[in-house]
Amino acid sequence: MHLPDPPSVEVSTMAADSLRLSMNWLDNLILVSYFAVVLGIALAARRSVRNSLDFFLSGRSLPAWVTGLAFVSANLGATEILGMAANGAQYGAYTIHWYLIGAIPAMVFLGLVMMPFYYNTKVRSVPEFLLRRFSSSSHLLSASLFAVASVLIAGVNLYALAIVLRALLGWPLTVSIFTAGLFVLAYIVIGGLSSAIYNEVLQFFVIVAALVPLTVLGLVRIGGVGGLIERVQSGPGPEFLTAWGGTGFGQDNPLGANWLTITIGLGFAVSFGYWTTNFAEVQRSLSARNLSAARRTPLIAAFPKMFIPLIVVLPGIIALLIHPQIGQTGGHDYNDAIPLLMRDLLPNGVLGLAVTGLMASFMAGMAANVSSFNTVFTTDIWRPYLKPGMPDAHYLRVGRVITAVGVLAGMGTAFIAASFSNIMNYLQTLFSFFNVPLFATFILALFWKRMTAKAGFWGLLAGTVAPIAFYVAYKTGFVAISTDQGANMISSIIAFAVDVAVSVPVALATRPKPASELEGLVYTREAARDTGVAAPGDAAWYRRPALLGWGAIVLAAACYIPFSL
Secondary structure (H helix, E strand, O other): OOOOOOOOHHHHHHHHHOOOOOOOHHHHHHHHHHHHHHHHHHHHHHOOOOOHHHHHHHHHOEOHHHHHHHHHHHHOOHHHHHHHHHHHHHHHHHHHHHOOOOOHHHHHHHHHHHHHHHHHOOOOOHHHHHHHHOOHHHHHHHHHHHHHHHHHHHHHHHHHHHHHHHHHHOOOHHHHHHHHHHHHHHHHHHHHHHHHHHHHHHHHHHHHHHHHHHHHHHHHHOOHHHHHHHHHHHOOOHHHHOOOOOOOOOOOOOOOOOHHHHHHHHHHHHHHHHHHHOHHHHHHHHOEOOHHHHHHHHHHHHHHHOOHHHOOHHHHHHHHHHOOOOOOOOOOOHHHHHHHHHHHHOOOOHHHHHHHHHHHHHHHHHHHHHHHHHHHHHHHHHHHHHOOOOOHHHHHHHHHHHHHHHHHHHHHHHHHHHHOOOHHHHHHHHHHHHHHHHHHHHHHHHHOOOOOHHHHHHHHHHHHHHHHHHHHHHHOOOOOOOOHHHHHHHHHHHHHHHHHHHHHHHHHHOOOOOHHHOOOOOOOHHHHOOOOOOOOOOOOHHHOHHHHHHHHHHHHHHHOHHHOO
16 A cells, blocks of 8 residues: 655645635634743742752752643654644554553653653753763763754744644744744743743643534544444544454555564664653653652653543544645645644634644654753753853853744754654654664663674764664665655664663774763662652652553553444
């Protein structure tokens, strides 16, 4: 099965004209009010920014429920909403793999196993951990790769929102990109990470409030759940509502992947690579007030995460049923699934809330990447290699300046995403390039004392080059795979395997650090069980990380049942 080639950017631009919405005074009032609240939060957060730790990590002072909601909100950006709705329209219920096997186990692993090592070593970023574990070469390579990835992903968020603003409000693409980017720049520069996190909590509720009416009205339009099942069976086919149907070896399915590439490629390589080493997420946990709160951050986030498909993926399937031409040459892109439903279903007032929700989702994703970019660049590149030994106030100023640089660079990379009919395909490609090899290097560093600095550097470099080479082979037709997502899963497996295959022999051929220098940097049961300094209430049974983690795993497995019958 070979899916149609993505429509050209010109066709997408023409199709956008048919999505234009009629916003009235009430819709505009809701949108303007939201912007005012966001800036108000930034101004309030500014009072707590006294040094670089406050700016980059909120002074490690935030409670778990705040960081937990910020953790899931940082991932619930415009790329998540538009991209996963696009996946729903293109791949159907197979998309839930990105939430259940592709998120929950890795989030639990981060909270139960990895956070004690991140938090107790007092590192300000993921690359800084590699500096302490290995050497400056691995540190600089990982920091540079992360900086590039952050700018590229920020550009995806910018492009996603610009397309929405152009389609719904008639704003030119360039104006949309610059206006949205400058607004995010303002509230991060003013209030630092605290501003971003508290706004992400607000954005989470705004996004949910915007998408629930869209889902409900969409179901009503197609005749409820019964109508959905009937129309899918007579249209895309019954396997469009299954998660595992047609995933045996040699079988055909919309995703173009078998159960092995789903479980290993997505469920292990992509998932663990993203959720455990992507500093845009880990940074939220590091801003928690103590180790217990840091460990609970991804565990709390896991529970709302597994139900997000109901308001993101489901609308994508509904949009395909109402507009079967989505993804076809001359029609709308898969990315247009949510805007199409907004145009068709929402009355004024609710429409303003939905547009505000998309704006909120964009700012959540954009802010997460920009705030992590400024932290990594300042603490991992500028401070140790370009301007060491400067007063703290200097690094605080650099952090604010580099935030502007990151936003401007994101504006420049926004147009790269224009060639993808489904921006989630592009985003997952970036994850396979940058996150998966970093995860492989990190796991070896954490669990194998014999792992050396040279092995870390060459393994990470080879693990990054390999998926890029495979992607080029796929795009040029040298490797035949039916879908971009199927190619991304195989690419992730290659990235992990090559990293390990290069790292292990190099490590065995070089000298490791003495055990005395690895204290707190290599996994031990004692370190993993460390509870840190307790806060009042941390001992309550419902706050125990193990209970939250295993509860999330069991619930995620149960969520698969309706899609496995």
